Amino acid sequence: MKSVVYVFDFPIVDIDPVRKFILVNSASIVLNFISLLAAFIVTYSLFFKKLSMVYIERSPKRYRVLFGLIGGILASITVLLSVLTITNIDDFHFIDALTIGLQTYFIFISLYGGGVVSGIFTLTCITAMRWLVDPSVRMAEELNCIDLIAFAITWIGLRLDLERHWRWALISTTTILLQSGFFIMKGMDLGELLLYIGSMLVVAVVMYFIMHYVIQSLEMYVYFQRNAMQDFLTKLDNLRSLHLKITRLVKRMQDTNRDYTVMIADIDYFKSINDTYGHAAGDEVLRQFSKLLSEYCPKKDILARMGGEEFCLILSSGIEKSEKIANQIREAVAGHLCTLPTQQSAFITVSFGLAGCNRDRVHTVNDMHKVMDEADQALYAAKTAGRNRVSVYQAGDSAGHSRRLGWN
Template sequence: MANDLFINLLLLISFTFVGGHILKEAHESVMSKVYGKILIGIGGGILGILMMVYTIQVVGTNTLIDLRALSMIIMSSVGGLVSTIVAGLFIILYRVGYFGVNQSSIFAVVHICLYIICFHIINKKIKGYEKSWFAKLAVALTILVTTFLYLLRNVEGHYLIIAKFAIVVIFAGSLEYYLLKYTRRSNELYKIYRIDSTKDFLTGLNNTRSFDSLLNMSFNRVKENNKKLSCLMVDIDHFKRVNDTFGHPIGDMVLRELADILKKNVRNIDIIGRVGGEEFCILLLDCDKHRSYEIGLRIRDAVKEHSFPMGNDDNIKITVSIGAATYPDHVGNLEEILEKADAALYKAKQTGRDKVCESR
C-alpha cells in the first residue's frame, strides 16, 4: 500500500512547490480577497481529484484509500474557511459523480463536512501554525481510521491495511508540514528581497534603480499620450552640517521625515525617488509648469515649517532647495528633463537656497 500511495505523495509535493511558486508572484491583496481564496480552493479541489484518480480501491469494497484529506488540511492552513469549502465541494462532486452513490461515498461526503467544521474550529481555537497543523492531522487521521475500521471490518487483514495507511498519512502529513513551512518562508523572503530591490531602505521611496525604470515608463506614456511631465529635484540645504553637528542617526531621521513630507504634498500618481544621499526627485505626471512650481513652493514651505524631533524634546529646522523643469514648457527633449531640473536646482543653491527655481 505504501508503494501505491507514493503517487499521491508525489502529487502532494509537486502541488506544494508549484502552488507556492504561483502564490509567490501573487499580490497579497488579491489572495486576501474572497475570489483569491476561491482560486486557492479550486487548486486544492484539483489536487484532491488527482489523488482520487490515483486512488486505491480495496478489493471487494467501494472504499477508496488516498491522501485527499491532506489537501483539505492544506486549504484550511493556506486559504481558510472559504478555500476549504471550495476544495471540499470539488472533491465531493468528483467522488459521488465518478464513483457513484454508495456507503463509502456517503462516508466520504461526511468526512469532507467534518473536515470543514473541525478545521475551522481549530483555526479559531489553536494559535500557532505547527500546533494547528498537527491538530488537523490528528483529527483527520481519527476520522479516517474510525471510518475504515467500520467499512473494512469484513476484509481480511483490515487491521494491517489501516495501520499501514495511518503510518503513510502521518509521514506524508509531517513531510507536507515542513515542505509548506519551507515554501511559505521562501515566499516571504522573496517578497522582502523584491521590495528591498526597488525601495530605498531608509525612506521607503523608490531607489535609483526603480526610479530609473519608472522614469522610462513615464517617458513612454508622455510620448504616447502627448501629455506634460514635470520634474522636481529636491536637495536638503547644508545637510552635511546636520550630520556633522547632530550625528548620522539624526540625519537619517531627517531623511525619513522629509520623505513623508514629500509624499504628503504630491498626488498618489506622482513618483518620488531618493536619487542621492540627500537628493530626491519627483515626477509630476500630466502637470504643467505653473502647477509644478506651486507644488515646489508647497514642499519648500512644508519643510521650512516642520520641526524635526531629535529626542529629549529638542527639534531642529532645515530648508530645501528645489529645481523644476517641465516638458514641453521648459524642455524640448524629454530625455533632458532631469538634467534641466538639476541645473535649476544648482541655480537655487547658488542664489541663496531655500527657494524654488525653474529651468529656463
C-alpha cells in the same frame, strides 16, 4: 487414451469495476494528489516571487482571491479523485482516508501563501465540489466540517508566536488526530488507521521541508530584491529603481499625450544637522521628510531618494499644478517639527527644482536625463536665491550647471 479435464470451482467475487480499478491503481492516485500539491506549491512560489512587494506592503485582495481560486481548482480535482475511491461512507479504508487527508494540505498552503482570504476561497471550492459530485450529502457535510475545523486550527497555528517547524507540527498533528477520530467513527480498523497516521506524518514531514525550502528561498529573493531596488533608510525607491522606472515611463509617455514634471528636492543646510545633532539625527530627518513627500506623491507617480539629502519626484501633471504641490510640500516641511533621537527638536526647510516634459520632448531615456538635469539646474537656482523656495527651469538659467546625477 482418455483426456482428463479438471474443473476448478472458484468463488465468484462481485467487485465493482471502478472500485477494483481504483484499488489496483491506488499508488497512481496518491501520486496524482502529490503532483497537484506540488503544482500548488510552484504556483505559490510564482505568486510570492512576482507579487512579493505588492503582497507584503499593499496586500491587494484581488491577488489573494486569485491565489485562493487556483488552490480551490486544484483541490477540486482531488475531490473528484476521492469521490471515485469512496463507495461506502460507513466503511473507510486506508486509500479513502489518505485521499481525504491530502486535500487538507491545499488549505494549509493557501493560508500560508495568501492568508485568510485565499484560504476561504480554497475551502469554499472544496466544499462546493463535494456537494456537486457527492451523492451522499451527509458525508459531504461531515467532511466539510472536518476541513472547516482544520482551517480554524491552521489559522490559529499561523498566528501563534512559534518557530515555523513547531507551528507546522502543531497544525499537521492536530489535523491528523482530528481526521483519525472521524475515520474511527466510520469503522476504520486499527491496522489501517495506524497506516494512515504513519503515512500522513511522512507527508507532513516531506511537505514541511518542501515548504521550508520554498519559503526560505523566496524570503531571500524578496530581501535581496528589496535591498537592490529600495533605499534602506527611507524605504523609497533608490537610484537603481529610479532608472528602471524612468525607462518604463519613457515608453509609456509615447502612448499618452500627458504633461509630466520632474521635481528634485534637497533639504537645506542638511550638513549642519549632521554636524550639530549627529548622523543618527540626520537619518531621522531623512525618514520624516520622506514620509511627508509620500503623502503628497500619488502612488502611480515616481518618488525616489537619489542619494544624500536629494529626492526625485516625477509627477503626471503639468508645471503649474506641480509647482503648487511643491509649495504645499515646502510649507508642510517648514511647519513640521522634527523629533530627533536625542530628544531634541529641529525645523528644516527644503528647496525644489522643477522641469516639465511630454512626449514631444522625451523620446529616449537620454532625453529624460536631460530634463532631470534641467530640474537640477532649477534647484541650484533656488539654492542660490536663498533656499526654502521652488524654482522652475527657464532656458538659460544657471547655464552650464548640472551636478552629476549618476546617469550612464
